[in-house]
Amino acid sequence: MHPSLEGITLICFDLDGTLVDSVPDLAAAVDLALADLALPVAGEARVRDWVGNGSRVLVERALTSALGQPPEAERLEAAHARFLHHYGQAPNARTRLYPGVREALEGLAARGLTLTLVTNKPAAFIAPILGGLGIEGCFARCLGGDSLAEKKPHPAPLLAMSDHFEVPPSRCLMVGDSRHDIAAGKAAGFRTLAVPYGYNHGEPVAASGPDGLVESLAELV
Incomplete structure (x- = not known):
């Protein structure tokens, strides 16, 4: 033992x-959510360092990186909703x-x-x-x-x-x-x-x- x-x-x-x-599936959903908001995608390497505190924090980190500053609450909610939608389509691909x-x-x-x-x-x-x-x-x-x-x-x-x-x-x-x-x-x-x-x-x-x-x-x- x-x-x-x-x-x-x-x-x-x-x-x-x-x-x-x-991470491959999480990163795909993050990038699709960012693209929905006309923001630059993050890529798998950066997402790998952002995982661990739940989906909302993951999306907040992605938005902060894309915007260069913390997002407003309304924008974070919209991005998180898009992330959940995309991730829910293929959480296991x-x-x-x-x-x-x-x-x-x-x-x-x-x-x-x-x-x-x-x-x-x-x-x-x-x-x-x-x-x-x-x-x-x-x-x-x-x-x-x-x-x-x-x-x-x-x-x-x-x-x-x-x-x-x-x-x-x-x-x-x-x-x-x-x-x-x-x-x-x-x-x-x-x-x-x-x-x-x-x-x-x-x-x-x-x-x-x-x-x-x-x-x-x-x-x-």
Whole structure:
């Protein structure tokens, strides 16, 4: 057993940048939304550094970059609505599982661990992505960025999972790719585990001080 799993009975996984590389689809939707507003497109490379705080913040960062200043609220709402429309048309066209993810999820579930998903992505997109990738049956419960009043790095979604399954935080593990995941896990009293290949605004996730780090989730099984 990997040391990070010792004494753990519930695992909360982040989605984008941890289980899946979703940037190609996110970037396509961002660029279509910008084009709808007659603004220059951002491109995949820049979007990769903007992901992690939910769709509204992603669109706000894209608008700020395109305009050279923070957008007015009305413009942000219009752009966000266009982004949600475009992303909803194809949330899974080029999104792929990272290597080792399927094996890890199946192996951990076979051990009897409770696997859950806590993402800042709007909840409406979770089922289409998981279903398209064939991993929807791996998770006992999923929470999106709009499922509760707060989202990561706030600990509320993690504590909601702990409470729902009646598992104390000391027996829970948060697995993610960004400082927001690690901060949420620490604030909730969870053990934390990071992967270095995801999205963390261009910073090494190790700098956030996770309890453990694995190059691939396959190392857990």
